[in-house]
Every structure is written in structure tokens, then in C-alpha cells.
Amino acid sequence: MILNYLGNKSNQMIGINSNLSNRSRSSKSWSDEATNDNEINDETTNRFNFDSSNLSSIKNSSIVHSYSQIQDKYRCDQMILEHNNGPIDYEQIQLPVPTTKKFLTDEGLVVPGINIELRNKLFASSEYHGYSLERRIESMGRCTSDMSLHLLGGTQRLLVKNRHQHPTIVVLACLTEVQGAYAICAGRILASKNIRIYLYIPPNSNPTQHYFIENELKLFRTTQGIITTNVSELPRSPVDLILNGLDAANYSDSVLFAKPWYRDIVQYCSRLQASIIAVDPPLDGGAIECKYSLVPLLPLVSMSSKNVGRIYLCDLGFGQKVFQHLQIRYASPFGAKSFVALHDN
Missing domain, CATH: 1.20.5 (Single alpha-helices involved in coiled-coils or other helix-helix interfaces)
Known part of the structure; x- marks a missing residue:
């Protein structure tokens, strides 16, 4: 207790x-x-x-x-000041001699047409200022590949999840004219993006005849693209796009149609449902009917959308001194793109 x-x-x-x-x-x-x-x-x-x-x-x-004083934040594409310095000059390209035909861009800029003689003088002026033929071919090929990707649907077609349905493109190239080099260069750039490329060149042609053609073929062979001289080896379907560098200004339809391989190519293209881009085509558009045409530098006066389809202009990246050498006042109509659509005025 x-x-x-x-x-x-x-x-x-x-x-x-x-x-x-x-x-x-x-x-x-x-x-x-x-x-x-x-x-x-x-x-x-x-x-x-x-x-x-x-x-x-x-x-x-x-x-x-x-x-x-703190203002609202804007995106980079919203920080644009409105133009209030008087009327806009839509004729930023002026030739020393008035042209007989003018084209319009989607923005309303005026692009004058030139004749073939003035175009050749511009190419000569560009080489005089250091723009070699190889550089011109590379610029044209790059622009053609950009336009091709745009028509194919942009980057969506090339996503990893869409690898099972990557596009197929057929490239037609002559081995005697610079148009063939343009097309081969574009095919090489597209092939480097895992696009299936079939390059058709005419049979019994000698690529060593022109050094620029031989160089482009050598570069194309570094890709997985397929080169063929037989129309039967080209894919039947599906083909998303055809680049035509086969028709050139120095060829006439009568001369080409005399060759069996050319008739086979024309029939092959007509059977397919693919869109066709003519790379620097002749004025009449050639026998292969095209939906689009891509031309370098400035359009030719005699060109019409009735013959060559919808016309697009390619930016070769020439400096203003190339044009000033020939008394041409030039301002780029391309904006942020490497090509622009042209409309008959």
C-alpha cells in the first residue's frame, strides 16, 4: 500500500x-x-x-x-510597325527598256518579263561578279527542292511517324542542257531527306560531254536514289511528284518525238496522276504537260500560264550589282521564301 x-x-x-x-x-x-x-x-x-x-x-x-511605362509583350511576328511613309512602291524592279509583259506576286509586287537575250546577259553578269555556274545550279536545285517539299505537304510528310509513307518522286533529266543539272541537283537534295528518288536519264547519253552534268551525277550517286535509263523501271504508282528537267529551250517537240524513249516518257507521265513541275521549261511548255513551272531570275516575256502551268519564280541569291551592271533597278520580291508565285497581269 x-x-x-x-x-x-x-x-x-x-x-x-x-x-x-x-x-x-x-x-x-x-x-x-x-x-x-x-x-x-x-x-x-x-x-x-x-x-x-x-x-x-x-x-x-x-x-x-x-x-x-511597361508595355504588353508581343511575339516577334507582332512587333511590326505600320507603314506610314506614303504610298508603297509596288514596281521595285525596273528595266532600262519598258517591257511588254508584267507579272504580279501574291503581295501585289510587279515583276517585269524579260527576253532570252537579257537573261543570258544577266547570267554573264553574275559570272563576272563571281557567281559561277555551279553556284547557280545549287541555288536552283535548292529552290526546286523547297517548292517540292511545299507541294508535298511540308514537314508533315517527313515526320518519323510517317516514315512508312514517305513520298516518291521521279526526276527526268537531260544530259545536254543546264535544266538537267537543275533537276539532278534537286533530286539529290530531296534524296538526302530520305525521299525515294528515281532519276531517269535518256539512254545512249554521254554525261561526260558537259562537266556540270557529270559533277551533278557524281554527287547524286552519293545518295540512295535510283538511276535508270529504262522507262519500264520507273514506279507505276504511287508517285507523288515529277520533276521535269528533260524539256529544254534548245529542244523542239518534233526532234524529241522522233526518239522512242521520249514518246515512252510522255505516255508514262500522262498515265500517272502526279503533279509535274517543269524546271526552267521552254516557252511552249514542252510535250509533257506540267501543272507548275519554276523559272530562275526573272520570267520570260513570252511565257504564259496556258502553256507552262502556274509560274513560280526562283531566287538565285544574286546581289544588286549583278543587275546594276545592266542598268536594272532591282529589289527582291521573295520576302522570306526562296520562291514566289507569279500571276499574269
């Missing part, structure tokens, strides 16, 4: 002592919190004194003024 009584007393004393210690700790924390609050309040009071006299000084301070 006595032992139980003493044990209960000791337990009660321990509980009382623990309660006292808890109270002391809690009171200490309360005092600490109060001290901290006082420090914060003192600091806040010292830093921000919201007296009526101080409010006016804050309102007139440079800090508030700088915050009031």
Missing part, C-alpha cells in the same frame, strides 16, 4: 514538472514570435511608411513611373 502510494505521488510530480516545462517552452516560443513580429513590424514601418505625405512621394517616384 505504502509503495503504491509513493509510486502514484512520484508519477504526479513528474507530470507536473513536464507540464511546467512545456508551458515554459511555449511561453518562450510565444515571446520569440512576438519579438520576431515586432522586428518585422519595425522593419516594415521603417521601410514603408504609409503616411499620407509619403504616399504622394511614392506615387511620384521614378520606380512607380518605370512600372507604369
Whole structure:
């Protein structure tokens, strides 16, 4: 009994002592919190004194003024100032001699037509200023590949998840004219993007006759593109696009139709449902009916969309001195693209 009584007393004393210690700790924390609050309040009071006299000084301070000057954020394509410097000059390309035909871009810019003599002079001027034939072929091939990708549906067709349905393109190239080099160069660039390319060249042709053709074929062979001289080896379907670098200005339909391989190619293209891009075609468009035509530099006067389909202009990247050499005032109509559509005026 006595032992139980003493044990209960000791337990009660321990509980009382623990309660006292808890109270002391809690009171200490309360005092600490109060001290901290006082420090914060003192600091806040010292830093921000919201007296009526101080409010006016804050309102007139440079800090508030700088915050009031902050404007809304815009995307890079929205930071465009409106043109208010008078009327826009839509005839930014002017020839020394007035032209008989003009074309219009989608933006309304006027692109004058030139004759074949002036075009040859421009090419000669470009070579004089350092733009070699190889550089021109590369620029034309790059532009043709850009247009081809645009017509195929842009980057969506080349996504990894769409690898099972990558496009197929047939390239027709002559081995005696620069149009063939344009087409081969475009085929090589497209083949480097894992697009299936079939390159057709006429049988019994000698590629070593022209060094620029031989160089382009050598570069094309570094890709997985297929080269053939037999029409029967070309794919029947599906073919997404045909690049025609076979018809050239120096060829006539009567001369080409006398060759069996050309008649076979014309029949092959007519059976397919694929769109055809003529790369720098002759004025009459050739025997292979095309939906689009891509021409370099400036369009020819005698060109008509009735013969060559919808006309697109290719940017070769020539500097203004190339044009100034022939008294031509030139400003690029291409904007951010490497090609623009032209419409008959």
C-alpha cells in the first residue's frame, strides 16, 4: 500500500514538472514570435511608411513611373510597325527598256518579263561578279527542292511517324542542257531527306560531254536514289511528284518525238496522276504537260500560264550589282521564301 502510494505521488510530480516545462517552452516560443513580429513590424514601418505625405512621394517616384511605362509583350511576328511613309512602291524592279509583259506576286509586287537575250546577259553578269555556274545550279536545285517539299505537304510528310509513307518522286533529266543539272541537283537534295528518288536519264547519253552534268551525277550517286535509263523501271504508282528537267529551250517537240524513249516518257507521265513541275521549261511548255513551272531570275516575256502551268519564280541569291551592271533597278520580291508565285497581269 505504502509503495503504491509513493509510486502514484512520484508519477504526479513528474507530470507536473513536464507540464511546467512545456508551458515554459511555449511561453518562450510565444515571446520569440512576438519579438520576431515586432522586428518585422519595425522593419516594415521603417521601410514603408504609409503616411499620407509619403504616399504622394511614392506615387511620384521614378520606380512607380518605370512600372507604369511597361508595355504588353508581343511575339516577334507582332512587333511590326505600320507603314506610314506614303504610298508603297509596288514596281521595285525596273528595266532600262519598258517591257511588254508584267507579272504580279501574291503581295501585289510587279515583276517585269524579260527576253532570252537579257537573261543570258544577266547570267554573264553574275559570272563576272563571281557567281559561277555551279553556284547557280545549287541555288536552283535548292529552290526546286523547297517548292517540292511545299507541294508535298511540308514537314508533315517527313515526320518519323510517317516514315512508312514517305513520298516518291521521279526526276527526268537531260544530259545536254543546264535544266538537267537543275533537276539532278534537286533530286539529290530531296534524296538526302530520305525521299525515294528515281532519276531517269535518256539512254545512249554521254554525261561526260558537259562537266556540270557529270559533277551533278557524281554527287547524286552519293545518295540512295535510283538511276535508270529504262522507262519500264520507273514506279507505276504511287508517285507523288515529277520533276521535269528533260524539256529544254534548245529542244523542239518534233526532234524529241522522233526518239522512242521520249514518246515512252510522255505516255508514262500522262498515265500517272502526279503533279509535274517543269524546271526552267521552254516557252511552249514542252510535250509533257506540267501543272507548275519554276523559272530562275526573272520570267520570260513570252511565257504564259496556258502553256507552262502556274509560274513560280526562283531566287538565285544574286546581289544588286549583278543587275546594276545592266542598268536594272532591282529589289527582291521573295520576302522570306526562296520562291514566289507569279500571276499574269
